[in-house]
Amino acid sequence: MYQYQYPHPAVTVDCIIFGFDGQNLKVMLVQRKSEPFAKMWALPGAFVNEDESLESCAERVLMKEGNISGVYLEQLFTFGTPSRDPRERVISVAYMGLVKTADFELIAGNDELQIEWRDVEQVGDLAFDHNDILATAIQRIRGKIRYQPIGFELLDSKFTLPQLQQLYEAILGQSLDRRNFRKKLLSMQILKQLSEKQQNVAHKAAFYYEFDRERYEVLMKEGIYLELV
């Protein structure tokens, strides 16, 4: 038993993990085994341990659900409505993660019946206030992808420009002009073209590119403001 002089809320970290399958933006969901909200789908999360930072807690969740580490993570928002959990006062710090789905091995935790990637447009009613959390995350990724090179976190390290454009279109929910998209992305010089091309495609093969992180860091140090789309 843990005793305190004043009431202390429980604190969890809930994770919105976005992935991309080449067509649509996906989010990782788990199906709860126990009450409250048994059998409902929810965002993966964990209670924060006593000596663990919030970010480490998010990393622990990723390790638990998919045996993965070292991915892009950012704090999203903290949800603290007193009634958001029927058991007790629970404050949830939400983290947004961007991963390559291929690197992830989905492993349902002990409290979970299933785990899966779900299209962000086909998420039904989630447990707790997780629909609100997801909505906040979608808003964040839509805003951020325009001026920070976070899209690359969702693709393999080698990707074609049409794949990158498809990702932007899926996230923004609108189509973009191919010529203008290429012109803009290439003009910032944060992409390295490889000599390698796509193989076995029934049309002209696209070149692969890589994100040039060093070049990007140089631009950031110079205080250059990117507007990617």
Place this chain on the structure above:
Amino acid sequence: MYQYQYPHPAVTVDCIIFGFDGQNLKVMLVQRKSEPFAKMWALPGAFVNEDESLESCAERVLMKEGNISGVYLEQLFTFGTPSRDPRERVISVAYMGLVKTADFELIAGNDELQIEWRDVEQVGDLAFDHNDILATAIQRIRGKIRYQPIGFELLDSKFTLPQLQQLYEAILGQSLDRRNFRKKLLSMQILKQLSEKQQNVAHKAAFYYEFDRERYEVLMKEGIYLELV
């Protein structure tokens, strides 16, 4: 005594309240009466009550320190490094507030020796990790003022364009061209010019303007993206 089966951290809300004195951007600081960090300056804050939302807690802090309500508040970030408070694990949800200093009556709380507006450039060492929190807030306001009409929250409802420009220059830490600044702000049509002018100034009197909130909301509904500076 409050008992829990698992350890629960304490949760506080700390507030970064920005004000503007016509020249420089100010932040509200309180001087701590007791340990830890006795006599040091800190951001005003409070422990979150059991049945209070995070936002209500921030509002309570504002009411306590300055008997004010109904001001602009937004959640900034949650700071949760395990060692950030030497007493016990304390997670702090930071809120940023923008106020008109004239509306505020500074009232030192029971735990506080003093309370004052301090120039953001002249804040020394603060208690806890409050220098980090302040740095995050300055970054946020600098980013946000470029595309959201939050500057008006720091000025009287009637203001002149040179006053508004002075505010932008203070926040961004750079000077702006007067003609271009006026052109841009006026072109978005979110300012209403009043017939009234400045009085008793030893130079040409400037016209007063008001922020046109209804017009702004219409623009937002149309999905128009403003870039104010």
Place this chain on the structure above:
DNA sequence: CCAAAAGTGTTTATAGTACACCCATGC
């Protein structure tokens, strides 16, 4: 040779930037 998707340039419109002089007011 056909279908499918990749690659490519130019023109036009819009927005940003740089810059200097006259005007109104109080003392």
Place this chain on the structure above:
DNA sequence: GCATGGGTGTACTATAAACACTTTTGG
């Protein structure tokens, strides 16, 4: 009449937006 700060317009540059045809590949 002088010092102080308010108000204004134009030319130039850079960026954004619109738009159609040719190329490569597998089947």
